Amino acid sequence: MAKRIAYQMLVQASLLLLFYAAASLFTGVKFLPTDALATSLPFMQVSALKHILLDAALLTGLLGAAVYFLVVGDSPLLIWAYRLWTVFLLATGVAGVLGYFEGRHMLELPYYLDIAQLVVLVLWLLIFVQGKANMAREIFLAALLIIGVSYSFSLIPIQSPLYDRILRVLMVNGRYFLAYPLAAVVIAYWMKPDIQVYQVASAMVILGSMVSIAPLTATGAVWATGIIIAPLIFLFALFITRMTISGDYWGNLSLVLMMLSLGVLGAAFAVPALGMHMLGTQLTEVQYDLAGWAVMSLLFSLICQLSEDNHQGFRFWLIAAGLVTSAAALIIAGVAQSFMERVLSIGYLDTQNTILSLYIIWIIGILLWGFGILLQSFRLLRRDI
């Protein structure tokens, strides 16, 4: 039963990613000059859907993976947790369709769904605490706790944009740059127990924390932060090279995307002279996307392993090509934005017109990886485990 639920949750995650791909496509199209749905389907709605779907997909996939590795046999608590989680996902979908999402960037879930999610997360926590005492289980539980804390902080009523900006480092960054990658490291270890998981996890915690607090630049030692991150990237690289030998293409893609998100962009944002120019551009958005895609790739690695699928098939190359195309387009767009708007003081709308071709490339990338996820989901639904 546990294995079946785990697989069903991974399929759910894959389907959520499919909807996320559709929402991403709508979002990308909004950046083109003409938008026939500008007022009937405003950007705020599709962007909210995109963020929530990615979050839901990552959390569902990570929980499903944990069920696979930590839970054995039948458990009434597990069955209820799975049902409640499915109901929560459906309720989120309905809320999105009816336009009940909030206008908080990256925190669009309404309060009542936030609370429901927290309750079910506590349930999952209990299940995993009672599960198999796998090596590194406590690391996964720590990641889950950080996710819970970040959602709890988002329930605090905030009256000031400055206060909101400060707490974001925990509410959003703590999840994407600390908790999700930490959970992914543990999943990777459970799939292939030959990495130094505690050392890697410890490095990931320090790295993720520095990347999370970077937007505030509150400490006088932010330059030192940037200097510390750079060697950590290489330290991390030493650990991960052991994984690349195995030929796990999805795992390798995950590491490359994580390196880009936490390592390269994380270091850039931590340096005050760069970060101040980059904050609020496409680079901010792509950093979250890359962190999410990194975890998504690792989950696909697990799905391929469970379904005894070929890691190196056409679907992988389609998704990888799409992600790389999208990421490259957005990174170049973000760099152009930072330079034109923040350094040269060229107007926002003028800048957007100049980088229009990059948005077209971005959309092409979305089409590629979206189609790849469509094929992946179709294949998963056809298989019976």
Add this chain to the structure above:
Amino acid sequence: MNRLLFGLSLFISFVLFVYVIGNSQGAMGSLPQEVAVGYQLWREYGCESCHTLYGQGGNYAPDLTHIYTLRGEDYLREFMVNPAARHPNQRLMPRFTITQEEIGSIIAMLRWTSNDSPIAESWPPNPIQVLGSGGFASSQSSAQDAINNPLVAEGRQIYSQRCASCHAIDEGVILVGPSFYGLANRAAERGTGQSAEDYIRDSILYPSDYLVEGYGDLMQKNFAEVLSSDEINAITAYLMTFTEGE
């Protein structure tokens, strides 16, 4: 030992978060009531999904941290009532059913972010324009103008609020109307028999009297009603500083 290492890293992370959050500016300051109401409305209407404040938010639309200083209250009121009228061929902002009272509260919040918040002066690196170019809103340049010529500084401010959406100040940059680069030289050579200052002044008050070749008769016709004579003198003084080669 491994678990100890991980536990230590978690502790360091916790200390880092607490230290940074606790020491960030404006964490515990109270806001004026109208600003707090404005921020609530900012979130209710989903402004953050498209716009950024202090780099926080969506990037579908311009950063609004200093928009109050750049555009002024009148512009913002008009814009929020009918967003499509200002930038008809650009990315569209939805038209909200928003009351004048709510607009006032949102503007109060934007005034606070522009002028009164603890980090108003330090972010962003340069004030972010909506349209146009040239860094004319740089606070250092404005301060220098004020020291040298208060009239020019006032004209610069009015230009940023009234003219910058259609007229750039850089050579070769065409928005809607001609660039003002080298205007002082060109105005004297128009052949209308007027001095450069009179030509500029008449172009503001009676824009249809002389149209530059290649441009339509699109300029606002009511500046005589919305601008005082002192303000028009200030803009003229500012535009007279645009000589070719500078």
